[in-house]
Amino acid sequence: MNLLVTGGCGFIGSNFVRQRLFEPGSPLQRLVNLDALTYAGNPANLADLAADPRYVFAQGDIGDATLVARLLDEHAIDAVVNFAAESHVDRSIDSPEPFVQTNVVGTLRLLNAARLYWTQLPAARKGAFRFLHVSTDEVYGTLAPSDPAFTEETPYAPNSPYAASKAASDHLVRAYQHTYGLPTLTTNCSNNYGPYHFPEKLIPLVILNALEGKPLPVYGDGLQVRDWLYVEDHAAAIWLVLQRGRVGETYNIGGLNEQPNIEIVRAICRLLDRKSPRTDGKSYASQITHVTDRPGHDRRYAIDCTKLQCELGWAPRESFATGIEKTVDWYLARRDWAADITAKKYSRQRLGVGA
Known part of the structure; x- marks a missing residue:
C-alpha cells in the first residue's frame, strides 16, 4: 500500500505515521506525509524517520490542488488519510x-484532487x-x-467556529461519496492525549506549567466532562477503519x-508529586x-463507539490510568522537545486551558 497522510507532523498524525511504519510486518511500501508545518506541525516529531526509504515528506x-495531484500520481497512492486541520x-x-x-x-480541494485521481485509476x-x-x-x-x-x-450541532468548520468538512466528505461515489470513510474521535501533544492543549500544558512552577489554569469550575482517548489507540482504530470499514460509513x-x-x-x-516532586514538598495541586470560562464552552462530550467495537472488533488498549502515566513519563523524559516548541514556535498569549 502507498499511503498519503495529510497533517502527519501534527499530534495525532505523527503518532499514526510512527505506528504504521514501526509496526512489524507493515504492508506500507510508501507513506507520503503532506504537511504545511503551521504552528502545530512539528517536523521534529518524525525526525528519526528521515532515513526510512518508505517515508517521504512534502511540505x-x-x-x-496541483501539489496534491502530483503526489497522488507520482507515488501511486492507494489511500488518503486526512488529519490536516486547524x-x-x-x-x-x-x-x-x-x-x-x-x-x-482545504478539505474540499483535497477531496476534489482525490476524486479526479480516483476516476482515472484502473478498475x-x-x-x-x-x-x-x-x-x-x-x-x-x-x-x-x-x-x-x-x-x-x-444530529450535528457544532457550538464553536472550530466545530462548525469540522462539521462542514464532514458534510463535504459525505457529499463526495453520495454524489461522485468516492469511497470515503469518516471517523469522529473524542479528546486525544499522549506523546507529541502540542503544548497549548490541556494535558501537556498542565504537565509543563507544573514543572515550571506556573499556575495550572482551569476554565470555570473545571467540571466540563470529556471522553479521553489515548492517541495510539486512536491511531490503531483509524488503521482498522481504513482497512475494514464500510465505504460511506462514519465510525x-x-x-x-x-x-x-x-x-x-x-x-x-498526583503523578508528578510521585515522579518529580516539588522541592518545597507541596503538591502541584x-x-x-x-480562570474565566471559555465563551460557549461545551459542558460534556461522550462517545458511544459500539459500532466500531461490534463491526470491527476494536477496543482501546490503554485505560486512563495507564495512558496518563505513559504521557507524564514521556513529557518528563522529553522536556527539551516541549521547550523547543515554546521557545521557537509558540507564544502563550492565550492559554489552552480547556479541552
Whole structure:
C-alpha cells in the first residue's frame, strides 16, 4: 500500500505515521506525509524517520490542488488519510477564518484532487482506493450530564467556529461519496492525549506549567466532562477503519473514559508529586488556578463507539490510568522537545486551558 497522510507532523498524525511504519510486518511500501508545518506541525516529531526509504515528506497545503495531484500520481497512492486541520477551539474563537480556510476549503480541494485521481485509476485499484477523513466529537455539540453518549446518528450541532468548520468538512466528505461515489470513510474521535501533544492543549500544558512552577489554569469550575482517548489507540482504530470499514460509513472512536477537566488536572498533579516532586514538598495541586470560562464552552462530550467495537472488533488498549502515566513519563523524559516548541514556535498569549 502507498499511503498519503495529510497533517502527519501534527499530534495525532505523527503518532499514526510512527505506528504504521514501526509496526512489524507493515504492508506500507510508501507513506507520503503532506504537511504545511503551521504552528502545530512539528517536523521534529518524525525526525528519526528521515532515513526510512518508505517515508517521504512534502511540505505544502492540502488546498494546493496541483501539489496534491502530483503526489497522488507520482507515488501511486492507494489511500488518503486526512488529519490536516486547524484544531484549537480558543484560536477559532479569536480568529475563525483560518479554520474555514483549512478545514472547509482545504478539505474540499483535497477531496476534489482525490476524486479526479480516483476516476482515472484502473478498475482493481479504483475499487480498493479509500479516502479517510479524521474528525471530532465536537461536531455533535454538547451533552447534559444524563444524556446518552454521541452515536453516529446524533444530529450535528457544532457550538464553536472550530466545530462548525469540522462539521462542514464532514458534510463535504459525505457529499463526495453520495454524489461522485468516492469511497470515503469518516471517523469522529473524542479528546486525544499522549506523546507529541502540542503544548497549548490541556494535558501537556498542565504537565509543563507544573514543572515550571506556573499556575495550572482551569476554565470555570473545571467540571466540563470529556471522553479521553489515548492517541495510539486512536491511531490503531483509524488503521482498522481504513482497512475494514464500510465505504460511506462514519465510525465514532472513544476512550471509554469520561472525566471532568479538574480531575484530569488533579491526576496529573498526583503523578508528578510521585515522579518529580516539588522541592518545597507541596503538591502541584496547589498551583491549580480557576480562570474565566471559555465563551460557549461545551459542558460534556461522550462517545458511544459500539459500532466500531461490534463491526470491527476494536477496543482501546490503554485505560486512563495507564495512558496518563505513559504521557507524564514521556513529557518528563522529553522536556527539551516541549521547550523547543515554546521557545521557537509558540507564544502563550492565550492559554489552552480547556479541552
